Amino acid sequence: xxxxxxxxxxxxxxxxxxxxxxxxxxxxxxxxxxxxxxxxxxxxxxxxxxxxxxxxxxxxxxxxxxxxxxxxxxxxxxxxxxxxxxxxxxxxxxxxxxxxxxxxxxxxxxxxxxxxxxxxxxxxxxxxxxxxxxxxxxxxxxxxxxxxxxxxxxxxxxxxxxxxxxxxxxxxxxxxxxxxxxxxxxxxxxxxxxxxxxxxxxxxxxxxxxxxxxxxxxxxxxxxxxxxxxxxxxxxxxxxxxxxxxxxxxxxxxxxxxxxxxxxxxxxxxxxxxxxxxxxxxxxxxxxxxxxxxxxxxxxxxxxxxxxxxxxxxxxxxxxxxxxxxxxxxxxxxxxxxxxxxxxxxxxxxxxxxxxxxxxx
Ligand SMILES: Cc1ncc(COP(=O)(O)O)c(C=O)c1O
Numbered sequence: 001x002x003x004x005x006x007x008x009x010x011x012x013x014x015x016x017x018x019x020x021x022x023x024x025x026x027x028x029x030x031x032x033x034x035x036x037x038x039x040x041x042x043x044x045x046x047x048x049x050x051x052x053x054x055x056x057x058x059x060x061x062x063x064x065x066x067x068x069x070x071x072x073x074x075x076x077x078x079x080x081x082x083x084x085x086x087x088x089x090x091x092x093x094x095x096x097x098x099x100x101x102x103x104x105x106x107x108x109x110x111x112x113x114x115x116x117x118x119x120x121x122x123x124x125x126x127x128x129x130x131x132x133x134x135x136x137x138x139x140x141x142x143x144x145x146x147x148x149x150x151x152x153x154x155x156x157x158x159x160x161x162x163x164x165x166x167x168x169x170x171x172x173x174x175x176x177x178x179x180x181x182x183x184x185x186x187x188x189x190x191x192x193x194x195x196x197x198x199x200x201x202x203x204x205x206x207x208x209x210x211x212x213x214x215x216x217x218x219x220x221x222x223x224x225x226x227x228x229x230x231x232x233x234x235x236x237x238x239x240x241x242x243x244x245x246x247x248x249x250x251x252x253x254x255x256x257x258x259x260x261x262x263x264x265x266x267x268x269x270x271x272x273x274x275x276x277x278x279x280x281x282x283x284x285x286x287x288x289x290x291x292x293x294x295x296x297x298x299x300x301x302x303x304x305x306x307x308x309x310x311x312x313x314x315x316x317x318x319x320x321x322x323x324x325x326x327x328x329x330x331x332x333x334x335x336x337x338x339x340x341x342x343x344x345x346x347x348x349x350x351x352x353x354x355x356x357x358x359x360x361x
Contacts, residue, residue, distance in 0.1 A: 023287035031264035052243030179219025247332035289334030
């Protein structure tokens with residue numbers, strides 16, 4: 001299949017010449033590889049890289065990462081854990097402090113079935129500790145646990161004081177303590193501001209580590225997302241875990257230009273109707289994630305006026321009924337979730353349909 005690289009008012013990306021059904025999730029593999037190379041260099045190498053797979057939920061991306069030397073992965077759901085294990089990764093972390101006994105049981109079953117992979121779970125409360133302990137008492141030896149820390153995000157994580165120390169000690173006594181996990185997704189702004197916040201987080205982690213050391217306990221740290229992973233010092237964060245680098249997003253080129261990430265995920269849509277100064281696309285909220293404000297769901301020179309399940313109305317001049325437009329979603333992660341397959345423009349220039357988890361949990 002040939003490729004046309006001249007979309008109208010949209011960011012550049014590959015469009016198959018062949019007519020395929022739309023809406024379609026389209027990936028530029030060469031851009032994913034360039035994003036990966038830039039991320040590995042910013043992270044200081046593949047051995048320190050623990051990317052989040054929720055961004056793509058794609059076995060082929062996980063295998064590509066392994067080919068590039070990445071062996072540790074972060075996940076948010078059990079389908080992602082199972083997918084990473086089935087790709088033969090050395091280590092998979094469920095970076096979600098579930099307290100659901102059924103979820104923990106499924107995690108333990110997956111660990112049992114994949115003895116060559118290290119499985120890492122996470123807690124941020126006594127309640128979570130008790131749920132996990134019940135499963136782990138006689139559970140598989142290849143499960144270790146991290147204490148999730150709250151660096152001020154206010155989403156999950158134990159307070160970075162006595163509460164965290166108590167959980168770490170309990171895991172250590174159970175022979176399962178791997179270390180800390182800290183996700184600082186609330187940190188945005190200019191690089192200097194982000195650096196200052198990370199410096200404060202580093203000091204808080206160092207205080208915790210000192211207290212653990214006094215008790216003869218040691219653990220490592222997985223920290224950071226896209227906005228902070230290249231600011232965490234290596235001696236404090238042994239692993240860094242950005243996720244949205246894979247396909248990048250409509251904000252990265254503006255807010256993180258130093259990383260030079262490129263958009264790599266698009267939704268190909270067709271203009272199905274045209275009115276006075278508006279067009280209607282066949283990509284609605286079931287093709288492009290509706291978790292951003294309406295006008296920012298994808299980048300366009302026009303104005304998004306309405307998005308319903310299967311339609312999107314844009315005020316714009318130019319495109320006519322039958323035209324195909326390549327849309328760059330603002331939030332590629334949640335858009336990937338809406339598609340169980342992608343049209344991939346491969347690094348060698350061919351087109352392949354590849355499967356991904358879509359919305360399987
Ligand atoms: C726990 C956790 N780790 C890592 C990431 C990846 O971070 P980012 O999207 O900033 O690249 C996320 C994303 O939300 C997350 O929730």
